Amino acid sequence: MTKFIKGVEVPQRADFVGSFLRPSDLSISNCDRYVAEVIEKQKQLGYHIITDGEFNRTYWHLDFFWGFGGVAHERGGDVIFNGEKAQLERVYLTGKLTAQPHPFIEAFRRTQQYEDAQSIAKLTIPAPAQFFQQLIIPQNYSSTRAIYPDFEDLIHDIAFVYRDFIRQFYEIGGRYLQFDDCTWGAIVGEAAAQRYASLSTNLDEVKDLLLTVNNLSLEGRPEGLVVASHICRGNYHSTWFNSGAYDSVADWVFAREKVDVLYLEYDDERSGGFEPLSKVSDDKHVVLGLITTKRPELEDKSYIIHRIHEAAQYIPLNRLSLSPQCGFASCAIGNKLTQEEQWNKLRLVREIADEVWPAR
Numbered sequence: 106m107t108k109f110i111k112g113v114e115v116p117q118r119a120d121f122v123g124s125f126l127r128p129s130d131l132s133i134s135n136c137d138r139y140v141a142e143v144i145e146k147q148k149q150l151g152y153h154i155i156t157d158g159e160f161n162r163t164y165w166h167l168d169f170f171w172g173f174g175g176v177a178h179e180r181g182g183d184v185i186f187n188g189e190k191a192q193l194e195r196v197y198l199t200g201k202l203t204a205q206p207h208p209f210i211e212a213f214r215r216t217q218q219y220e221d222a223q224s225i226a227k228l229t230i231p232a233p234a235q236f237f238q239q240l241i242i243p244q245n246y247s248s249t250r251a252i253y254p255d256f257e258d259l260i261h262d263i264a265f266v267y268r269d270f271i272r273q274f275y276e277i278g279g280r281y282l283q284f285d286d287c288t289w290g291a292i293v294g295e296a297a298a299q300r301y302a303s304l305s306t307n308l309d310e311v312k313d314l315l316l317t318v319n320n321l322s323l324e325g326r327p328e329g330l331v332v333a334s335h336i337c338r339g340n341y342h343s344t345w346f347n348s349g350a351y352d353s354v355a356d357w358v359f360a361r362e363k364v365d366v367l368y369l370e371y372d373d374e375r376s377g378g379f380e381p382l383s384k385v386s387d388d389k390h391v392v393l394g395l396i397t398t399k400r401p402e403l404e405d406k407s408y409i410i411h412r413i414h415e416a417a418q419y420i421p422l423n424r425l426s427l428s429p430q431c432g433f434a435s436c437a438i439g440n441k442l443t444q445e446e447q448w449n450k451l452r453l454v455r456e457i458a459d460e461v462w463p464a465r
Contacts, residue, residue: 119458124432125158174203204269293349350377394430
């Protein structure tokens with residue numbers, strides 16, 4: 106359901122996930138200038154929820170995990186994305202998780218300075234379930250188990266450090282927080298049973314764990330904080346990690362996850378049909394990711410409008426918005442588009458949204 110934050114309606118009818126292509130010479134010394142420029146471009150195109158483009162991080166998820174106590178990282182966490190090796194880092198535990206002042210808070214302060222009467226800042230962070238998954242992948246399973254013999258204790262501590270981060274975020278005036286979550290995209294499809302075999306042979310039990318850690322992290326969240334979840338199947342240099350429809354996870358994430366907004370990937374056949382949208386609880390708004398960030402070609406406007414109305418057969422049109430399916434640069438390497446092609450995509454989103462949901 107749409108809400109208002111500081112007078113700004115959220116989510117936007119024309120929306121985006123959060124990350125943008127990095128300038129080729131981006132560095133620590135010029136990051137603030139480029140953040141100012143990318144935010145100004147967002148405003149020029151008529152977007153009212155702004156982000157720093159994730160220019161302050163190398164990876165959409167790993168940099169955030171490094172901000173907790175008890176976490177270390179090193180080279181060697183590469184993952185294969187549809188035939189291409191994603192050069193990532195291994196993130197692992199050195200001890201029990203502890204809360205501490207998080208570096209993302211100061212980065213968000215620098216984004217907040219660009220809020221105005223028409224704009225509010227959004228922060229994107231990996232979902233608690235994403236952190237849980239990172240710590241129980243085969244490469245980390247044994248070392249995590251040595252520190253947390255009972256994974257219920259691990260889930261409890263992940264939820265604790267996330268709740269503390271949410272407190273820090275809220276205390277500085279943050280009101281729109283987005284979880285980016287590939288776990289629901291990883292637990293669908295043919296390889297899911299093998300992927301989570303170390304946890305349980307029953308995938309429904311694994312889904313219960315993912316739902317529990319996400320919802321426990323939001324327990325007691327502050328009044329007026331809007332939380333979104335972006336459900337993804339992987340996005341690295343225009344490649345993807347997994348395929349599969351939402352049908353098998355809808356009863357968990359669509360129906361019972363305690364978020365206000367769902368950003369859903371629907372840019373190609375890998376995502377399946379719209380039927381699972383009927384499971385979305387009545388208190389949630391859905392942002393349809395019908396425009397791809399993986400290719401530069403612009404979608405046909407009439408086709409996208411047709412798709413929006415198809416989705417409206419399962420969830421009312423007034424609870425829908427439009428966006429690209431993912432960010433343009435989930436990692437610093439970015440997708441295979443130019444910056445102008447990136448902005449053309451967002452112009453198209455804006456044009457379609459204005460036609461489907463005329464300004465009141």
